[in-house]
Amino acid sequence: xxxxxxxxxxxxxxxxxFFIFYKGLEDSKIYIPDVNTKKEIPVFNTKEFFSGxxxxxxxxx
Amino acid sequence: LIYNLIGxxxxxxxxxxxxxxxxxxxxxxxxxNTLDTKILSFTFLQLFFVVISFLCLIFSFVISxxxxxxxxxxSHTTKPLFYKISGTWGNHxxxxxxxxxxxxxxxxxxxxxxxxxxxxxxxxxxxxxxxIIVGFFLFLIKTSNPFNYIFPIPTxxxxxxxxxxDPALAIHPPVLYLGYVGSSIIFSSVLAATSLKIISTxxxxxxxxxxxxxxxxxxxxxxxxxxxxxxxxxxxxFWFWDPVENVSLMPWLALTTLLHCILVLEKKxxxxxxxxxxxxxxxxxxxxxxxxxxxxxxxxxxxFANDPERGLFILVFLFILIFLSILIFFFFHKDNDxxxxxxxxxxxxxxxxxxxxxxxxxxxxxLIGTVYPIFxxxxxxxxxxxxxxxxxxxxxxxxxPFLLMMAIGPKLKWIKSQLEDKIYLxxxxxxxxxxxxxxxKNFNQNILINTILISSALYLFxxxxxxxxxxxxxxxxxxxxxxxxxxxxxxxLFNNIFASEIITNLKVGETFENSKTKxxxxxxxxxxxxxxxxxxxxFFISNLNGEEDRxxxxxxxxxxxxxATSEADIKTTLMSDKFIVINLVQNxxxxxxxxxxxxxxxxxxxxxxxxxxxxxxxxxxxxx
Numbered sequence: 103x104x105x106x107x108x109x110x111x112x113x114x115x116x117x118x119x120f121f122i123f124y125k126g127l128e129d130s131k132i133y134i135p136d137v138n139t140k141k142e143i144p145v146f147n148t149k150e151f152f153s154g155x156x157x158x159x160x161x162x163x
Numbered sequence: 164l165i166y167n168l169i170g171x172x173x174x175x176x177x178x179x180x181x182x183x184x185x186x187x188x189x190x191x192x193x194x195x196n197t198l199d200t201k202i203l204s205f206t207f208l209q210l211f212f213v214v215i216s217f218l219c220l221i222f223s224f225v226i227s228x229x230x231x232x233x234x235x236x237x238s239h240t241t242k243p244l245f246y247k248i249s250g251t252w253g254n255h256x257x258x259x260x261x262x263x264x265x266x267x268x269x270x271x272x273x274x275x276x277x278x279x280x281x282x283x284x285x286x287x288x289x290x291x292x293x294x295i296i297v298g299f300f301l302f303l304i305k306t307s308n309p310f311n312y313i314f315p316i317p318t319x320x321x322x323x324x325x326x327x328x329d330p331a332l333a334i335h336p337p338v339l340y341l342g343y344v345g346s347s348i349i350f351s352s353v354l355a356a357t358s359l360k361i362i363s364t365x366x367x368x369x370x371x372x373x374x375x376x377x378x379x380x381x382x383x384x385x386x387x388x389x390x391x392x393x394x395x396x397x398x399x400x401f402w403f404w405d406p407v408e409n410v411s412l413m414p415w416l417a418l419t420t421l422l423h424c425i426l427v428l429e430k431k432x433x434x435x436x437x438x439x440x441x442x443x444x445x446x447x448x449x450x451x452x453x454x455x456x457x458x459x460x461x462x463x464x465x466x467f468a469n470d471p472e473r474g475l476f477i478l479v480f481l482f483i484l485i486f487l488s489i490l491i492f493f494f495f496h497k498d499n500d501x502x503x504x505x506x507x508x509x510x511x512x513x514x515x516x517x518x519x520x521x522x523x524x525x526x527x528x529x530l531i532g533t534v535y536p537i538f539x540x541x542x543x544x545x546x547x548x549x550x551x552x553x554x555x556x557x558x559x560x561x562x563x564p565f566l567l568m569m570a571i572g573p574k575l576k577w578i579k580s581q582l583e584d585k586i587y588l589x590x591x592x593x594x595x596x597x598x599x600x601x602x603x604k605n606f607n608q609n610i611l612i613n614t615i616l617i618s619s620a621l622y623l624f625x626x627x628x629x630x631x632x633x634x635x636x637x638x639x640x641x642x643x644x645x646x647x648x649x650x651x652x653x654x655x656l657f658n659n660i661f662a663s664e665i666i667t668n669l670k671v672g673e674t675f676e677n678s679k680t681k682x683x684x685x686x687x688x689x690x691x692x693x694x695x696x697x698x699x700x701x702f703f704i705s706n707l708n709g710e711e712d713r714x715x716x717x718x719x720x721x722x723x724x725x726x727a728t729s730e731a732d733i734k735t736t737l738m739s740d741k742f743i744v745i746n747l748v749q750n751x752x753x754x755x756x757x758x759x760x761x762x763x764x765x766x767x768x769x770x771x772x773x774x775x776x777x778x779x780x781x782x783x784x785x786x787x
Binding site: 108109112113116120122123124125126127 | 454458459460474475478482485486489490493537538540541542
């Protein structure tokens with residue numbers, strides 16, 4: 103009896119995991135890591151220290 | 164276009180060969196005592212066609228053939244040649260083709276290199292491996308074809324994600340896959356050996372080298388990914404407990420436990436259930452990782468596309484493999500370990516078993532932390548984020564007994580042991596505690612837990628160091644790996660405790676100064692490269708010790724796709740890394756400056772290399 107309960111329990115557990123993963127697929131990207139690697143291009147305007155030349159974001163893009 | 168056709172039809176031929184191998188295996192399994200040469204030839208042909216297919220994709224990237232959808236989506240004519248080539252596996256379709264390449268390579272090498280094992284075992288291993296291979300062929304051809312054709316042909320591609328345009332990341336996937344996917348051969352062979360009931364000491368010796376190969380590459384692959392994340396993602400850390408990192412750590416933990424179990428099986432013919440379950444777990448976790456990062460269920464750099472059909476295919480395939488494994492395990496495996504073998508409390512096998520349980524605990528923590536947000540969201544629609552504090556709180560306290568057991572375990576004998584060299588054991592422990600206390604006494608933060616942790620790591624460090632002199636070449640591979648691990652834990656601890664950070668906003672020409680450090684923002688320059696333009700900020704940084712350094716971190720604006728990335732400037736010395744990264748403050752002249760001094764960074768990388776080197780020595784020892 104004990105020998106039959108163990109495999110049956112393992113299969114039930116994995117069945118539940120399968121169901122949860124399957125449902126999770128319906129709503130993709132539900133977990134978003136803290137580190138956002140895609141940065142927005144900032145708008146900026148600054149000067150080179152020695153030459154005094156303007157550096158604008160619009161001229162770089 | 165020609166490469167698309169050759170590549171696609173090579174995949175179809177590879178699939179047909181895979182299916183025909185089932186037939187030849189069935190015939191050979193029933194009728195012969197020698198391995199049919201057709202099987203070997205067909206396995207080679209399958210590998211050959213997958214290589215052809217892979218080369219076709221590489222050529223398509225090199226010549227920027229935008230009639231290929233994968234090339235169009237992930238390449239650009241302005242990309243340097245190196246990144247055009249590495250772009251082959253820097254996307255979903257190409258990386259899956261690399262999966263297939265490693266799968267076919269390993270089964271071919273397995274058949275060629277495996278001697279003195281029953282023919283039926285080799286055939287069954289081939290059959291189980293072909294189930295995986297055919298599954299991946301179908302997955303590629305049906306949902307992730309790398310050779311989809313676009314018409315009209317675009318004149319330019321969409322480009323590769325800039326953060327993937329990096330040397331470390333170019334070689335990270337192939338190295339990681341050799342470990343990750345390499346575990347498939349362990350999975351297939353353990354199912355074959357279980358079905359045939361031939362798990363024994365000689366089988367353990369035979370499979371050990373495959374476990375070592377997989378383990379070495381997985382360790383190095385994780386290292387490369389970690390190094391890349393350290394300097395490319397711009398937050399100065401080497402491990403963030405991101406789900407993508409976790410899915411590579413989980414198979415590593417299972418594989419490391421398996422490596423220790425196989426040593427016990429090889430010597431004492433016990434822990435067979437552990438070996439079978441861990442072999443299955445390792446590959447299942449590799450597959451599970453692929454599902455998690457490719458299905459779109461988690462969001463990460465590796466989530467190349469969100470296509471529910473792809474996710475569903477991998478999920479169903481993963482669970483077919485899991486259920487097949489469960490059936491084979493429960494149907495064929497009879498565990499007689501407990502009846503015939505009693506573990507004495509003080510013996511090498513007991514110490515390995517105890518640390519196996521610790522490793523399983525660490526694995527469970529990482530697994531729960533990674534998949535629990537998904538479970539909670541599905542069950543209760545609550546969104547949570549599991550971050551580093553969760554892992555630190557649950558893992559760090561258990562590292563203490565784990566490290567102590569690692570230090571004492573190798574000193575014990577098999578079957579029944581006594582603690583020898585008690586004076587050394589106790590005196591090294593006292594020295595470690597005193598040394599840790601002396602190092603930390605000026606730091607009031609968490610002094611008790613940090614002292615205990617550093618003492619445990621120092622204890623392992625001294626014990627393994629002593630073994631180099633006492634045991635010389637005996638168990639040298641284990642000693643190197645354990646020494647590397649002690650160094651890794653020490654480096655991580657010192658890195659966390661003694662790291663310092665300055666975050667400030669500066670304009671060009673401004674200076675930041677505190678009691679220890681002076682940061683002068685001297686100037687900005689511009690740089691134009693083929694695939695990006697960059698703003699280079701020049702800093703002069705000095706500290707109380709009289710050390711002076713110039714740094715030039717960059718802000719890069721890649722042209723295709725248009726994305727800005729921060730490129731850190733890092734000055735590495737033997738004792739510490741000085742790390743600076745800049746960001747622009749929106750609509751202002753200020754630059755956000757983040758300067759960190761991170762002690763022992765180099766030692767973190769070196770210690771992981773040392774751990775893998777232990778595996779390499781063990782592999783070479785066995786071969787000789």
